[in-house]
Every structure is written in C-alpha cells, then in structure tokens.
Amino acid sequence: MQGMKKFYDIIYKIVMFICKILLIADILITSMAILGRYVPFIPDPSWSEEMVLTLMSYMAVLSAALAIRRKAHIRMTSFDKYLPDKLLKLLDLIADIAVFALAFVMLFYGWQYVQSVKGFYPSIPTLSIRYKFYPIPLAGIVMIIFEIEQIIDDVFALSGKEVKA
Numbered sequence: 001m002q003g004m005k006k007f008y009d010i011i012y013k014i015v016m017f018i019c020k021i022l023l024i025a026d027i028l029i030t031s032m033a034i035l036g037r038y039v040p041f042i043p044d045p046s047w048s049e050e051m052v053l054t055l056m057s058y059m060a061v062l063s064a065a066l067a068i069r070r071k072a073h074i075r076m077t078s079f080d081k082y083l084p085d086k087l088l089k090l091l092d093l094i095a096d097i098a099v100f101a102l103a104f105v106m107l108f109y110g111w112q113y114v115q116s117v118k119g120f121y122p123s124i125p126t127l128s129i130r131y132k133f134y135p136i137p138l139a140g141i142v143m144i145i146f147e148i149e150q151i152i153d154d155v156f157a158l159s160g161k162e163v164k165a
Contacts, residue, residue: 008149012069015062015142022059026052047123054132061139068099068146086158093154100147107140 029048036044067073075095080088114137119129 004149004152008069008146011142011145012066015066019059019063019066022055022062026055026059029055047121050121050123050132057132058135058138061135062142065139065142065146068143068150071150089154089157093151093158096147096150096154100144100151103140103143103147105140107137107144110136110140 029045029052032042033044033048033052036042036048064073083091110133114130114133117130117133121127121129121132
C-alpha cells in the first residue's frame with residue numbers, strides 16, 4: 001500500500017507543478033497584455049485574452065482534481081456529528097463512487113466532444129480550437145486516478161483498517 005501512496009504523491013506533485021506553470025503563464029500573459037495597452041514599446045498581443053482563458057480552464061479543472069486527493073471539496077457536514085461513524089464512511093464511499101462515475105463521463109464524453117470540434121482560434125489561426133476543450137477529458141483522467149485512491153481508502157476505512165498516509 002505504501003508503494004501506491006508514493007505513486008499518488010508523484011502524480012499529485014506533477015499535476016501541482018503543471019498548475020503552477022499554468023498560473024505563471026497566465027500572470028505573464030496578462031501582465032504583458034495590460035502593459036501593452038499603456039506602454040508604447042510593449043506589444044499587446046491579440047491572442048492574450050483567449051490564451052489566458054484557455055490556460056485558466058486547464059488550471060481550474062486540474063486544481064479541482066487535486067482537491068479530490070486532499071478531500072478539500074465542498075461537502076455538507078451539518079449532520080456528520082449526528083450520524084454513526086460507519087454510516088459516514090459508507091456515505092463517503094458512495095460520494096466517491098459518484099465522483100468516479102462523473103470522471104468517466106468527463107473523460108469519454110469530453111473526448112468525444114473534443115474530437116467533434118473543428119476550427120481554429122480567431123486570433124491564432126494556426127492553433128486548433130480543440131485545445132480549449134481538452135481540459136475536460138484531462139480532468140477526467142486525473143480525477144479517475146485520485147478517486148481510485150479515495151475509494152480504496154474508503155473501503156479500508158469501512159473494514160476498520162485506516163490507511164496511513
């Protein structure tokens with residue numbers, strides 16, 4: 001089990017690194033666009049807004065997938081103190097299975113949609129518009145990976161054997 005945790009740690013760090021690079025790229029492109037509007041010798045690229053939005057969509061879905069691993073998603077805990085521990089663990093498992101199913105929907109239908117999209121960015125005629133929609137299946141893949149870990153942890157917790165991080 002410890003080897004699996006190391007694998008998930010590596011995947012988590014890789015996705016986190018990608019999110020950091022995307023954030024840096026967003027900040028640099030946005031800064032260049034803003035400065036380009038007010039400083040005459042700095043160019044204001046026409047593609048900046050579309051690129052920032054595209055990079056931001058990648059960052060948003062990947063960081064949401066990271067939240068799965070940390071169990072940092074919004075959840076309703078109002079009644080947790082009134083429910084038995086076993087029931088809470090069972091509800092966690094059911095919720096993780098539902099998110100796991102959603103991840104498969106994102107992967108398969110997202111990929112189908114990406115394949116059906118045709119055209120190019122208006123401001124970057126050499127770049128396919130498909131790149132705008134790749135975050136959906138990509139997030140599905142990362143969510144599947146992290147949900148497998150969560151479901152395994154939930155099953156161990158239900159059986160009375162907590163998995164050590």
